[in-house]
Amino acid sequence: MNFRILNYFLTVAHEKNITKAAEVLHITQPTLSRQLMQLEEDLGTKLFDRSQHKFALTPSGQFLVQRAQEILDMVEKTTLDIQDQEQNLSGSIAFGAGEYYATQTLAQLIGAFQRQYPAVTFDLFTATADTLLEKMEKGLIDIAILQAPVDTTNYDYIHLQKKEIWGILMRKDAPLATRKAIKACELCGLPVILPVRLQVRSEIFNWLSGDIAKMHFVGNCNLLANTAVLVEQNNYYAITIRPPLMNENRFVFRPLQPALSGDILLVWRRDRQQSHTLQKFIDFAKCFLSIE
Template sequence: MDIRVLSYFLMAAREENITRAAQLLHVTQPTLSRQLMQLEEELGVKLFQRSNHSVYLTDEGMVFRRRAQELVNLAEKAQEELTQKVETLSGIIAIGCGEMRGVQEVAKLITGFQERYPLVKFELYSGNNEDIKERMEQGTLDMGLLLEPVSIVKYDFIRMKTKEQWGVLIHKDAPLASQDVIRPGDLVGTQVVTVHLNTPVHHELVGWSGNFAKQMESCVNYNLLYNAVIAARERKGAAICVKLDCHYDDMKFLPLEPKLELSSVLAWKDQQAYSKATTAFIKYVKDVYR
């Protein structure tokens, strides 16, 4: 299985039309069809459902598409790193970031580094701790901004100076919106949108709520805040979240009391070989926070 054939597969999956995909790949339609059938034979599964004019991914094809994209991305990343010019630092550094104010510190680090090395580019991926760590393990992310508490035994890291303050975004028409803070027990009886269950961050919130945690009605769980706010606003409920420098219509942020603040870390895999650009950025980060 070579990368070129995986690229063919991804193009056909995207276009859902063999003729159009072949034109974009600059190959003949019979060549592309033959390569895709050989790929199916090699894998021993049917990747496409075919009709007269279109192709659609099977369930197996949708699973394979994700892995194929990861392999193509890794191959492109490896080629970029190996062909990097010796005399000029360049390349792409991929960083996963959770939704938190600590991203401002990462942005300052990126700006300062690019002032020294303007040919280095950065890719930012938004996700929660679990998404980011999975991609770091796969090699598609070089670093990750992770919200504590988080297991970082396999990582080297620096801790951000910014504290992440927890509270709720609540609809302005909700009875609790008249308050200045949210205390344990206040959210009982309110439809609550909260972070995914059974994660370390969720356990911190349960610990803050104490005995009231079992009485709270969690109607939706989320990993990224924007969609959570939409759900909470529709229900005229509350989304438990960190404070961000964002405005949401009809929603008001109330901090938790007693105050709940968590830290974040910028982490990377320990004992791993990185590109010259990533290695230089890690050194720069360490120097800044020394």
């Protein structure tokens, strides 16, 4: 198996037609068919269902699509990382972040770095901390903003000075919208959405304390955009961190009482050789955040 064959395979999977894929790849159909058959032979499994004029992915083929894309993304990223060893700082940095208020700090940091090194580009991936850590383990993300608690055993990190504030996201016309802060007892019997991360949920359960048995939990959500839709359509109350952007004509956010906050970390792998560009960014971030 080589990178060229993986690219052939992904093209066929995308086009769902070997003739169209051959045209896209500028090779003959027989050549492409032979390469795919050789790939299946090397892997010892069928990747496509060719029965009854079908040309669909088998379960093994579907699995390989995901892995092949990750491999090729990693190859492209590695190529860029090697190229940025040249004298003029360039290349790309892959960032990960949740929907945090602290993302504003990351945006300021990226902007300041790019003003000094305009040839450096970035990719930004948005997800929960667990997903971002998984991608960092695979080398698909270089550096991420994560909300504690997270396992930092294999990571170096910088504490951001600003903390994430926990509160309730609700419709502007919700009965609790007139409150300045929300106590646990005020949520009893109301339809409440929780965050999906178990570590974070544990902290919220501690905050709810003796009122937890009286709660009406309707579901869990991982990112704020879809959570806001559920809140608006169903008059739910979402326990969440302060939204980085919020339509104040439709929603209000009220902090919890007693207050609950969480640390935000800028995290990168400790045991991995950093590219010259990434190391420059880390050094820049340490200086930038120390005077924030």
